[in-house]
Amino acid sequence: MTLAERLRDAVMAAVVGALLALPLLGFETVDTGGPLGIRTRFDWIAYAAGIVFVGRLVLLGFLDWYRSRQGRPEPLQSSAPARRDVLTRLGSKADKYLMPALIAFAIIMPMLPFANRTVVxxxxxxxxxxMLGWGLNIVVGLxxxxxxxxxxxYAVGAYSYALLSLHFGxxxxxxLPLAGLFAATFGMILGFPVLRLRGDYLAIVTLGFGExxxxxxxxxxxxxRxxxxxxxxxxxxFFGFPFSADPPDGTTAFHQLFGLEYASIHRIIFLYYVILVLALITNxxxxxxxxxxxxxxxxxxxxDEIACKALGINPTNTKLTAFAIGAMFGGFAGAFFATRQGFISPESFSFIESAVILAIVVxxxxxxxxxxxxxxxxxTLLPEVAREFSLFRMLTFGAAMVLIMIWRPQGLLAHREPTIRLAERPQTGGAA
Structure with missing residues (x-):
């Protein structure tokens, strides 16, 4: 691609970026003491268009350079399959090699120098x-x-524990096991009406169930309430030892048991390791x-569901087990959420939570x-990083998701290969 073609492409991208930025960044409502006023911010649109122009120009130049290094005169999209192949091979080995490193880091993270109360x-x-992603992965991924x-x-597990704690002590x-059992029961209740549904129809029914x-x-x-x-x-x-500065008479607190000075972070670290153990059990x-x-x-x-029926697999039981087991781990996570927060309400279990969990799996x-x-x-960390830019927090989140869909639509570490494959029978002399 020549320099003129790259410049033309970058200009077109900048124009599109400016048009998209116009309703998002170009106007701001201000309080004038009476009716709301509108203040224009066309300089922000110019900045956005300039960033898009420079970014597109750099990207096209990098792709041209990469293609020349590889000796491939094909179009720009030719490097995408090779990149996907590398990441797909990495995804097939990530569970074997990357997971131990992630688990080791999770275990020692509260002991690291930067691990303050906020980080933990x-x-x-x-x-x-x-844990929620791994539970949903049973239903969606497997x-x-x-x-x-x-x-x-998730809500059934949280409310199960809250009501059992409130009314029965x-x-x-x-x-915890009762919350998982109740959630699994609801998973089977959901599974029965949707046994014949697939694709978008299944998604609509499950969405309605959540609402x-x-x-x-x-x-x-x-x-x-x-x-x-x-x-x-x-x-x-901690096995009957509370995390309190002044425990009731006759009760030994956690810090007294180990001869430590009382610190509120002890309970935070304990909760961290509890959910870590639950997540590792799920994995x-x-x-x-x-x-x-x-x-x-x-x-x-x-x-292939039709091939399953032909092979004698019962799709009804298979779907019910997937819904029930996936729901069980969602119930466990909900019970932990309730005990961590100490307060739950229906606003904590809106559709956006389902969307985030599904986005994690995909x-x-x-x-x-x-x-x-x-x-x-x-x-989880992206909204926290973007908290400084509170006005554009969701815009940053959406832009990151769009970039991922463009760059890696099948997921960061796609691994949909069957766990077990039948080996081909070796050919013998005279065999067809």
């Missing part, structure tokens, strides 16, 4: 979304069932079950455990 608490949020209502199971460890759960929680005020939420949820203890279970007959049936169902690469970790960290 943010790491806890990342691990919550990692079974190939598009679920837009996964936040419903159950602790976190006592309620039904949220509306029930919002309006069933006698049980859920509606929009007021449930507060005073019991916090977990271990997923990696093991995908090699069992039910896991291979999920992958077969994902690839962005990381459906079927890739390590990819989900990277995607969860990216989508």
């Amino acid at each position: 608490d943010l790491g806890t949020v990342v691990l919550i979304y990692v 079974a190939g069932l598009l679920d837009l209502g996964y936040v419903a199971f 159950f602790g976190f460890w006592e309620s 039904i759960i949220r509306i029930v929680l919002l309006n069933w005020t006698e049980v859920t 509606g929009s007021n939420g449930i507060s005073g949820i019991q916090r977990p203890s 271990f279970f997923t990696m093991r079950i995908r090699k069992l007959p039910v896991g291979r049936a999920w992958e077969a169902l994902r690839e 962005l990381g690469g459906m079927g890739s455990q390590a990819g989900i970790v990277l995607a969860a960290a990216f989508l």
Whole structure:
């Protein structure tokens, strides 16, 4: 591509960028003491167009240079398949080689010098979304069932623990298996009506299910307290030793047990390791079950449901197990969310949460455990980094997602290969 062609392409990209920036950045409402006034910011549009122009020009120059180094006179898009092949091969090995490094870093992270209260608490949020992503990966990545209502199971787990703690005095460890059981039951309830649905129709039904759960929680005020939420949820203890400065008489606090000075970060670190253990259990279970007959049936169902029926696989039971097991881990994560926050309300389980969890699975690469970790960290930390630019926080989030869709539409570490393949039978003399 000649310099004139690159300049023309960059100018066209800058014009499009300016048109898109006009309604987003060109006008700002201001308080004038009466009716709202509008202030123009055309200089911002010029800056945006200039950034797009320079970025497009640099990108085209880099692609031309890369193509010349490779000795390929093909069009610009010719380098994309090679890049995808490299990343696909990396995705197939990431779960084996990258995951141990990520797990080791997660274990030692609270002990590192930069690990203050904010960092550890943010790491806890990342691990919550990692666990949710791994749970949804069973339904979407392994079974190939598009679920837009996964936040419903997250909510069921949270409210199960909150209500058990509030009305029956159950602790976190006592309620955790019950929260998973209730969420799995709701997963089966969702699975029955959608057994014959696929694709967009399945997505619409699961989306409706998630909204039904949220509306029930919002309006069933006698049980859920509606929009007021449930507060005073019991916090977990370290095998009966509370994290409090002044424990009740006859009770030994955590810091007294180990001879430490009281510090509120002890509870934060403990919660971090609790969700880390729950997430690792989810990962271990997923990696093991995908090699069992039910896991291979999920992958077969994902690839071709008609062929599954021809081979004698029961799609009904296969879908129900995927929904139930995926929902169970969502319930576990919900119970932890409730005990971490100490307060829950229906606003915490809106559709945007389902969208974020699904984006984590798709962005990381459906079927890739390590990819989900990277995607969860990216989508969780990006809004925190962009918090300084609060006016453009969602714009930054959306722009990052668009760039990922353009650059890597199949996910960062795509790994949709079947877990087990049948080896070809060696040909013998005279055999057809």
